[in-house]
Amino acid sequence: MSKIEELQDVVVQTRRDILRMVHKVNSGHPGGSLGCTEFFVSLYHEIMELKEGFHMDGMGEDLFFLSNGHISPVYYSVLARKGYFPVEELNTFRLINSRLQGHPTTHEGLPGIRIASGSLGQGMSVAIGAAQAKKLNNDINIVYSLHGDGELQEGQNWEAIMYAAGKKVDNLISTIDLNGQQIDGSTDDVLPMGDLKAKFEAFGWDVLEIKEGNSVAAILEGMQEAKARTGKGKPVCVLLHTIMGNGVDFMMYTHAWHGKAPNDEQLENALQQNPATLGDY
Amino acid sequence: MTKYEDQGKNDTRSGYGAGMTELGRTNPNVVALCADLVGSLKIQTFIDENPERFFQVGIAEANMMGIAAGLTIGGKIPFTGTFANFSTGRVYDQIRQSIAYSGKNVKICASHAGITLGEDGATHQILEDIGLMKMLPGMVVINPCDYNQTKAATIAIAEYEGPVYLRFGRPKVANFTPVDQKFEIGKALMLSEGTDVTIVATGHLVWESLIAAEALEAQGISAEVINIHTIKPLDSEAVLKSVKKTGCIVTAEEHNYLGGLGESIAGMLATQHPTPQEFVATQDTFGESGTPAQLMEKYGLNNKAIEKAVLKVLTRK
Structure with missing residues (x-):
């Protein structure tokens, strides 16, 4: 089995995890989670240099910050299947007394999480701080962050985008999930953001695009290229073109599944489209 | 009653600056951030002596709070600096989520608190910051009374693990607490x-x-x-x-x-x-x-x- 086929198996199993998690509690955010599944799997299984176990300080390893915290289902599944905590714990998603809160948090001590997110627009600043601490510590590893496209409507991002370029935070790779959707509709209808590539470049970032953001092969190639561009005086932005709800036909190309769980029948249909590969939790 | 002598009027913000100078020399993990108010926060000596440990973020307080939270992850002890109004109300959600709820070891240091900021008027005076900050679970709230106590508090909070709000002011006021008085958080x-x-x-x-x-x-x-x-x-x-x-x-x-x-x-x-x-x-x-x-x-x-x-x-x- 090729590496890409192996990762594809993890992707399919992650989709199943996401669908089953949100179905069980009839809440959560499947659309954006499914759209970023290939990205998360590629990042954690192939792109990032990670140490064994979880160390909050992240010294000597790459770090990842999820700014659009509502896509916690994909984050939790990938962390669990990477070994940060027991896969069975996915069963507790959004339940009382769980470490798997609706939005990710350090507050309950879930391994793998370094910051709370959910209130949008804060993650890039945090990633910048972590990246600058790495420089102070002479740590050559990279800091990754992920942001929704709609999330860029929050002004704090643009403070952070200006700062990262101005201060040459070149050990940072911030990825924007460009699925063109947000809660109230398409991003163009809600608040058009214009040419994001031109905007990031105007702020002084090195920008690259991954046109097929749901292709593991394209993500691996694009993120390796992004890594190669670090350390050259500019922060790196990856514009990741994804399809919200990817892998489940009736959830694709719509914002309808941003924050809605499938019913029993829909779940069965969705799971049939994604047969188990690694075994369900 | 016990009598106290004014050792010479001074501003509490200069106490903060003096505390930062000492921390710069004694604690290599302490880093300072400022949102375009270095002169007001009196931290030029810290910057001169530790340029690599100072982060000038510009007029962008929300970003400053997030960066401070991120710096803690690499083991740093960030001290953020701006006026009290811009240290609290302006960035409440950033403090709430990225610092307080995330349990980050950030010291939010706020000058020009209260009404004695004076002539700038109500846009810059804040009389609500203690309330805002004390309502955040886990947040320590400190408001020292003079130069000596502010300096001592600044040094003390670096040793405490967890988020702290340190509030001080602009005008020169009586400096009367003993210069060597130990600052114990939570001890009247x-x-x-x-x-x-x-x-x-x-x-x-x-x-x-x-x-x-x-x-x-x-x-x-x-x-x-x-x-x-x-x-x-x-x-x-x-x-x-x-x-x-x-x-x-x-x-x-x-x-x-x-x-x-x-x-x-x-x-x-x-x-x-x-x-x-x-x-x-x-x-x-x-x-x-x-x-x-x-x-x-x-x-x-x-x-x-x-x-x-x-x-x-x-x-x-």
């Missing part, structure tokens, strides 16, 4: 023992309380004066011990009575030892332009106001 300081009334004050109002106590002594009233530099966690024991002796209390602070020190004490006393209390604080109002002394007079925050509050509370015993 007995300044002068008395038997008729307890005066509990924080920040700039501590010195005003000592002046009021002297005037009251001349009238035959024995006032006990306590310096509460840490509003949260509150030293309930010290307050209870005092009011059990005196039977009434006046709280004094440069802050709205809603959400301030007085409210914390009233809440504690209501459940543990109901006691007549008067509040020297602003009365749910914004400030305005004027000199610090004029504003303290107009908004009832000086020694005269404290004296008046004592005479009133004594009638309610």
Whole structure:
């Protein structure tokens, strides 16, 4: 089995995890989670240099910050299947007394999480701080962050985008999930953001695009290229073109599944489209 | 009563700057951030001596709070610096999620707190910050009274693991606490023992309380004066011990009575030892332009106001 086929198996199993998690509690955010599944799997299984176990300080390893915290289902599944905590714990998603809160948090001590997110627009600043601490510590590893496209409507991002370029935070790779959707509709209808590539470049970032953001092969190639561009005086932005709800036909190309769980029948249909590969939790 | 000498007027923000200078020399993990107010925060010496440990973020306070949270992950102890208004209300959600809820070891250091910022007026004065910050779970809230205490507090909070809000001011005020006094977070300081009334004050109002106590002594009233530099966690024991002796209390602070020190004490006393209390604080109002002394007079925050509050509370015993 090729590496890409192996990762594809993890992707399919992650989709199943996401669908089953949100179905069980009839809440959560499947659309954006499914759209970023290939990205998360590629990042954690192939792109990032990670140490064994979880160390909050992240010294000597790459770090990842999820700014659009509502896509916690994909984050939790990938962390669990990477070994940060027991896969069975996915069963507790959004339940009382769980470490798997609706939005990710350090507050309950879930391994793998370094910051709370959910209130949008804060993650890039945090990633910048972590990246600058790495420089102070002479740590050559990279800091990754992920942001929704709609999330860029929050002004704090643009403070952070200006700062990262101005201060040459070149050990940072911030990825924007460009699925063109947000809660109230398409991003163009809600608040058009214009040419994001031109905007990031105007702020002084090195920008690259991954046109097929749901292709593991394209993500691996694009993120390796992004890594190669670090350390050259500019922060790196990856514009990741994804399809919200990817892998489940009736959830694709719509914002309808941003924050809605499938019913029993829909779940069965969705799971049939994604047969188990690694075994369900 | 115990007499205190003014060792020479100085501003509490310079105490912060002096504390940062010392931390720069003694604690390699301390880093400073500032949102375009280096001169106001008095941290130029820290910057000159540790340029690699200073982050100038520009006029972007939200970004500053997030960067500070991120710096802690690599083991740094970030001290953020801007005016109190821009350190709290402007960035409340960033502090709430990225610092307080995330349990990050950030020291939010806020100058120009209260009304004594003076001429800039109400857009820059904040009288709500203690309330905003004390409501955040896990946040320590400190408001030292003079230069020496602010310097000591700055040094002390670096040793404490967890988020802290350190509030200080702009004007030069009496510097009267001992230069070598150890700063213990959450430990009230007995300044002068008395038997008729307890005066509990924080920040700039501590010195005003000592002046009021002297005037009251001349009238035959024995006032006990306590310096509460840490509003949260509150030293309930010290307050209870005092009011059990005196039977009434006046709280004094440069802050709205809603959400301030007085409210914390009233809440504690209501459940543990109901006691007549008067509040020297602003009365749910914004400030305005004027000199610090004029504003303290107009908004009832000086020694005269404290004296008046004592005479009133004594009638309610």
